[in-house]
Amino acid sequence: MKVTGFTFIRNAIANDYQIVEAITSILPICDEFVVAVGNSDDDTRLLIGNINSPKIKIIDTVWDTSITESGRVFAIETNKALAAISPDTDWAFYIQGDEVVNEKYLPLIRKEMEDNLNDTKIEGLLFKYLHFYASYDYYGDTRRWYRREIRIIKNIPGMSSFRDAQGFKLNGEKIKVKLIDAYIYHYGWARPPHGLTNKARNFNKFYHDEQWNQQHMTETFEFAYDNADRIKKFQGTHPKVMHERIAATNWKVDFKEKPLQQDYTLRRRFLQFVFDLTGWSIGEYQNYKIVKK
Numbered sequence: 114m115k116v117t118g119f120t121f122i123r124n125a126i127a128n129d130y131q132i133v134e135a136i137t138s139i140l141p142i143c144d145e146f147v148v149a150v151g152n153s154d155d156d157t158r159l160l161i162g163n164i165n166s167p168k169i170k171i172i173d174t175v176w177d178t179s180i181t182e183s184g185r186v187f188a189i190e191t192n193k194a195l196a197a198i199s200p201d202t203d204w205a206f207y208i209q210g211d212e213v214v215n216e217k218y219l220p221l222i223r224k225e226m227e228d229n230l231n232d233t234k235i236e237g238l239l240f241k242y243l244h245f246y247a248s249y250d251y252y253g254d255t256r257r258w259y260r261r262e263i264r265i266i267k268n269i270p271g272m273s274s275f276r277d278a279q280g281f282k283l284n285g286e287k288i289k290v291k292l293i294d295a296y297i298y299h300y301g302w303a304r305p306p307h308g309l310t311n312k313a314r315n316f317n318k319f320y321h322d323e324q325w326n327q328q329h330m331t332e333t334f335e336f337a338y339d340n341a342d343r344i345k346k347f348q349g350t351h352p353k354v355m356h357e358r359i360a361a362t363n364w365k366v367d368f369k370e371k372p373l374q375q376d377y378t379l380r381r382r383f384l385q386f387v388f389d390l391t392g393w394s395i396g397e398y399q400n401y402k403i404v405k406k
Contacts, residue, residue: 121190123151184277211301
């Protein structure tokens with residue numbers, strides 16, 4: 114069984130992405146790892162090269178920054194990396210630059226790939242998610258944020274990333290997946306206040322046109338912590354590859370001074386209540402078909 118990791122990245126240093134931690138968190142169970150490094154304004158390519166692993170293969174890409182529709186450029190770059198994996202790959206393990214896998218899940222993930230390798234009903238493996246918010250101490254506890262995504266796919270012709278690289282499709286159709294008991298730790302929102310402000314500015318360039326950004330991302334814009342309904346204290350342990358970064362944390366967020374969003378509708382309150390009570394997320398968007406749990 115051959116496993117290839119793959120990802121894309123650009124301006125990782127300037128945007129403070131945890132790309133090194135992302136790659137090294139799954140590198141032990143990968144036979145090779147393809148990194149599509151976009152034309153950066155910083156030393157992102159050197160950063161990846163300094164991981165210094167013979168498994169890593171860098172491909173240089175140029176982002177089409179004229180594409181400002183719904184983050185579609187992220188899927189385009191993901192597909193460039195996917196196209197560069199070795200043809201004899203059985204499973205392709207995708208991870209984004211702000212996602213990390215805890216080492217405690219690696220044996221389970223490896224076993225799931227082995228057990229489902231020859232099962233033709235399974236085309237991918239579906240992961241659960243923890244979305245850390247504002248710091249490494251809290252995570253978003255709300256049904257509004259996606260709770261599952263495909264991160265391992267079989268190397269089947271016609272497989273591709275779509276929309277803003279959140280998932281994969283096979284010849285344009287939802288792929289059949291098994292839900293596994295492993296989490297992706299998403300750290301994209303675990304940043305100091307100025308970092309979240311910069312993230313919002315940079316991120317929205319790939320989702321909205323220049324006119325929208327001029328109107329909403331003004332010089333006085335500051336991240337307002339208003340995109341989470343509810344957070345919880347994280348009681349677990351972070352992946353080992355994150356320990357050094359977390360130890361260097363030098364910011365604290367007081368949610369008494371920055372209250373979470375409270376003005377959401379009665380409908381959203383009801384949907385959250387049902388989810389808390391039953392685990393059923395009414396109307397949840399799913400870009401996959403769960404065929405085995």
